[in-house]
Amino acid sequence: MLPSQNRLKKRKEFAYIYKNGKKINSKNLSLVFVSSKKMETRIGISVSNKVGKAVSRNKIKRQIREVTRFFLKNLKNHQNFILVAKPSITSCCFEDIKKEVFYLLNKGNLFKNEQNNKNN
RNA sequence: GUAGCUAGUUAGACGGUCGAAUUGCUUUGCAAUUAGGAAAGUCCGAGCACAAUAGGGCAGGGUGCGAGAUAACAUCUCGUGAAGGCGACUUCAAGGAAAGUGCAACAGAAAUAAACCGCCACUAGUUAAAACAAUUUUGUGUUUUUAGAUUUUGAAAAUUUCAAAUCUUACCUCCUAUUUUUUCGCAAGAUUGUUUGGUGGUAAGGGUGGAAAGGUGGUGCAAGAGACCACCGAUAAGUUGGAAACAAUUUAUGCCAUGUAAACCCCACCUUGUGCAAGAUAAGGAAGAACAAAAGGUUUGCCCGACCUCUUCCGAUAUACAUCGCUUGAACACAUUGGCAACAGUGUGUCUAGAUAGAUGACCGUCCGCGACAGAACUCGGCUUACAGACUAGUCUACUUGA
């Protein structure tokens, strides 16, 4: 679980990011991100009702949180972003999600240094 | 042993690393706790909060065999009745159609109501041109895939009827033409028989329909008929048993009247509305308009009743932000007493999720039968629906085998 400083909480913050952010898609996920004034990188996760019932939605949320917690130290500051799950994600396992999140973050140039990318 | 019936239990286990929420101690950190039987559907019933209070009447809504349980109930328990099952047992929105209104297509002579055909008696008239009916011959046209037998079984209490089953048989690649046969319609002819009107009686028959004025059989009669009789059914009253629903039985009535109330309705009982996105944490102060009556507003769809001056700014004033509501409760476990039971009382013990973009997880290892349905959002009591596998109990039921 993420510490509470690094979470996006309010409905209007989500709406602002959806309006003004850049969007990157992959097969099962999509990433929306925007630069901000605060130091901490903040992350939001949204899994819509189309993905499945409550149990499967919760499981996907937890797995995405674990992945973002793993990458959190290496991310740039002054960034807000949202990860949106698509309905096809239910067939993925944990490692598939990890690879996709890494691909998206790398494509958006959200990591601090290139050396860390090679290490991961 | 096989197949069932009923009542229940459980819902992978253990260890390690890294994290999240709440609480406590201490503030380095440590410790404890952290999702279900349905948390689901939101279908009922309550608590709780607000609407000045939650009042009266009507409308609207709900429930509907009896008694009990409960905070309450469309819930539960024990009974009654009906239906199903060989049985253990299961299922049932199960008041009123004689308070009134509405509806009942098609078919049928006739549909809630006694008339048409028919049958019978009396009376007037007619004697075969004509009409009707049956049988048959000829001509012509159209259409068509089945027909028969018996026994068995079941239902209506017996005669009889209906239904199902079984058996035999016809057709079976398609199209066209011709011939024959059968059925039906039309036209013409032959033979045989009968004839109409009126008044009265009657409700047997007219096989339709979900439903046809109690059913079957007999006596009886001009023809008939609960007109009378036997059995079965129905209705009413009484007696006995039971707390009651109701059951048993006796007597009387020739029978008073189809179905539908999950159509309106009647009877009995219950029912104010909105839902934690309820609501509380700010009471007050200043300015302006109005001041009686009237008008207007609020409270439930309407009426009564009740209540009320209004607007702006300041006030921690704000992106619905923070705190409370929020978890000790009609709570849970065990023992015991009362009760057939639902359940209630008493005693002892326990504190057992409380998040707010929303925690209860991710990865690794070991074991097994390889893990179904599924995620709290104010809280309880039920109902309904989803569900892999494993297990338990019963003086429980049926059949088979053995002693």
Added chain:
RNA sequence: GGAAAGGUGUCAGAGUGGUCGAAUGUGCUUGUCUCGAAAACAAGUGUUCCGAAAGGAACCGAGGGUUCAAAUCCCUCCCUUUCCG
């Protein structure tokens, strides 16, 4: 979390107990018109199963019930849409 509305032929959409497999438009097929097409006009046309054919049976989101009879009335479930900050 709470509160409402709806589900009918390919599509839209009417039908609130009886001659309703279901009006009407749209789509599709055929014909007329034309050198050919469009438009217009006329006729036909739902799906599945059984059957040689004539024809018969089932289907109004799914499953039960009430009724002689249910797309319609009642109950349970499934799906879709909308509203409340």
